[in-house]
Amino acid sequence: MKNLTKQTKPVKAKEINRTWHLFDANGKILGRLSPEISHFLQGKNKVNYVPYLDMGDYVVVVNARKIAISGKKNKTKIYTNYSGYPGGLRKVSFEKLLNTNPGLIVKNAVSGMLPKNKFRDDRLQRLFIFADENHPYKNKFVK
Numbered sequence: 001m002k003n004l005t006k007q008t009k010p011v012k013a014k015e016i017n018r019t020w021h022l023f024d025a026n027g028k029i030l031g032r033l034s035p036e037i038s039h040f041l042q043g044k045n046k047v048n049y050v051p052y053l054d055m056g057d058y059v060v061v062v063n064a065r066k067i068a069i070s071g072k073k074n075k076t077k078i079y080t081n082y083s084g085y086p087g088g089l090r091k092v093s094f095e096k097l098l099n100t101n102p103g104l105i106v107k108n109a110v111s112g113m114l115p116k117n118k119f120r121d122d123r124l125q126r127l128f129i130f131a132d133e134n135h136p137y138k139n140k141f142v143k
Helices: 030-042 094-100 102-113 120-125
Strands: 020-024 058-062 078-082 089-093 127-129
Touching (some): 030 058, 030 120, 078 094, 102 120, 102 127
Antiparallel strands (some): 078 089
16 A cells, blocks of 8 residues: 655755745834744744755844833843954943944844854845834835
């Protein structure tokens, strides 16, 4: 007798369809929004997801300047960057970074949620973050 169980078809890199997703960060908490964004960047929302291919979609985040953070972290959270040289430690507070470059806050949070593998840089290139509602990708979204 034949084996009548259904098997999933293997996915080829040429068959990957990437769609566009829009996230509005107005009033959303950073720790709740970043896992959702990373979920779409990895492609885990698709039925035919496989971990050995980069199947992720494009993600556009608007209103990054209006993102919220829980507790007293808006006063105490500090982002650090160390160049490796003596005196190369740079510290920036959350409030200052929110005023100067709010996209970097969202990008750091989403980058921390992505797996640390060879697809990470490509996935982050498909993330587009804007401080306000204006963005050039309005015609990409399917209605």
